[in-house]
Amino acid sequence: MGTSGRAGIEFAPQTASAPGIVNAKRGAVKLRFRSIATSSAFRGASALAGSAVLAQAVTLVATPILSRVYPPEAFGFLTMVVSVTGMLAPAVALRFESALMLPRRQDEASALLFLGLLCVATVSVLSVVTLEILFGLGLLGAMSSLPGFSWWVGGITLLSGAFVVFGQYALRSHKYSTVGIRNITQAIVTAASQLSMALVTLSGLGLVAGYALGRAGGLMPLAFSARADLRRFRYQDVRAVLRRYWRFPALFAPAALLNAGALALPIICAGLWFDVSDAGQWGMAERVLALPLVIVATALGQVVEARLANHARDRASGCVQFFARVSMFLALFSLLVAAVVLAVAPLVVPFILGSKWTDVAAIMQLLLPMLITRLIASPMSKSLVVAQWAAVNLWLDVGRAILVCFTLAACRVLGASLNELVFWTAAAFAVVYVATWICALLAAKSIDAVAD
Secondary structure: OOOEOOOOOEOOOOOOOHHHHHHHHHHHHHHHHHHHHOOHHHHHHHHHHHHHHHHHHHHHHHHHHHHHHOOHHHHHHHHHHHHHHHHHHHHOOOOHHHHOOOOOOHHHHHHHHHHHHHHHHHHHHHHHHHHHHHHHOOOOHHHHOOOOHHHHHHHHHHHHHHHHHHHHHHHHOOOHHHHHHHHHHHHHHHHHHHHHHOOOOOOHHHHHHHHHHHHHHHHHHHHHHHHHHHHOOOHHHHHHHHHHOOHHHHHHHHHHHHHHHHHHHHHHHHHHHOOHHHHHHHHHHHHHHHHHHHHHHHHHHHHHHHHHHHHHHHOOOOHHHHHHHHHHHHHHHHHHHHHHHHHHHHHHHHHHHOOOOOOHHHHHHHOHHHHHHHHHHHHHOHHHHHOOOHHHHHHHHHHHHHHHHHHHHHHHHHOOOHHHHHHHHHHHHHHHHHHHHHHHHHHHHHHHHHHO
16 A cells, blocks of 8 residues: 655555655655745745845956056045944844834834834934044044045945845845845946046045945835835834834844944954055955855845744744754855865955955955854844844844954054954954854744744
8 A cells, every 4th residue: 555755746555666666756856846946935045146146246347447446545445434334234223124024914014114214314313423523533533534434424324224124124025026126236336336436536435425326226126115115004003013122122233233343343443553455455355255245145144034034923843954954055155165265366366356456365365264154154143033032142242242352452452463453353253153153043943942
């Protein structure tokens, strides 16, 4: 008497020939792969990864041209602006964008969208005021040498915050193509604007203005797709979501600010302690290494968060298995990237970027400990948000900030060179990312425990 397989395939009786059993098993495997390939999570990951590949291809094509047109000092100013806005961007919406994945009701999601955008506008204005006060006190002299530095930071923070909020809202509705268009549009507009601004000025102002225009270009399709939903809520819904999701602004936002600050602070210190052009060399190294981070970590992280949020909403198990599969893929991919950087970067990078970029290849290699661990831990850390492990997430980011600040202080006291500063900060980040992955695994287990 025959037995039925998991995929609904009738297997032959036990007396059947071995080839028949093998063929049946092959059919089951094919059906399983087909179900994975047609799943919404797989299609979402493919759409985001594909758009990220195209966007990064545009950036990579433009980079050798820009590196020959603009001097390292200009890239240094761009790096400083992007680093400061990068410190603010993850917390600029007070993390309400992460809560967008969780409400069952559409009116609550619309209220969170409005609330997030309101926070973005408020924080952007405060960033301008704070920088102007610091410049007035004679601090951060290297930054103030770029005309309108604080206003550029405020404007880009506003665009970046709205960019993130609308992007998360689109992912909630599974509008992966809209998010993909955002990625590609931003890359094209940024590259075209920065190249066009070179006709006006070869200073950092040209790169910064082009970057801001790119953010605006990427924001437009997202804002257009969600414009009607901003009116689909009542003010009572705003109070309701504030009561329900208070942990996001109270705990997750400070944690995100600490995390982003720790990431941005080393390169800012390089620009302040050494020279703006040194920050440009470091920024160029990170720009090249952004290829695997953008394609895999960012795109896959968005899908991981959406998938785990679905598990949490539906109280479905399987989070740990999903977590393990994705982590294994990321580990293999990160090792492959590291091998390529070690073998190829010293030969290829100077040829591609030009003779002015003498330190980029060495900085890329020194950043590898951070790159490998970040590629694995960053996407998987989304489980901490979905499980609402706010306290754990906060302690991880506090630990990261303390460790990085201690490392920076030690490098400053000991008179470390630029390369030594890069290596020791990368090592400090690697330690924290390993701890983050372990905590994320425990969070995934807690989601499964609720489902059981």
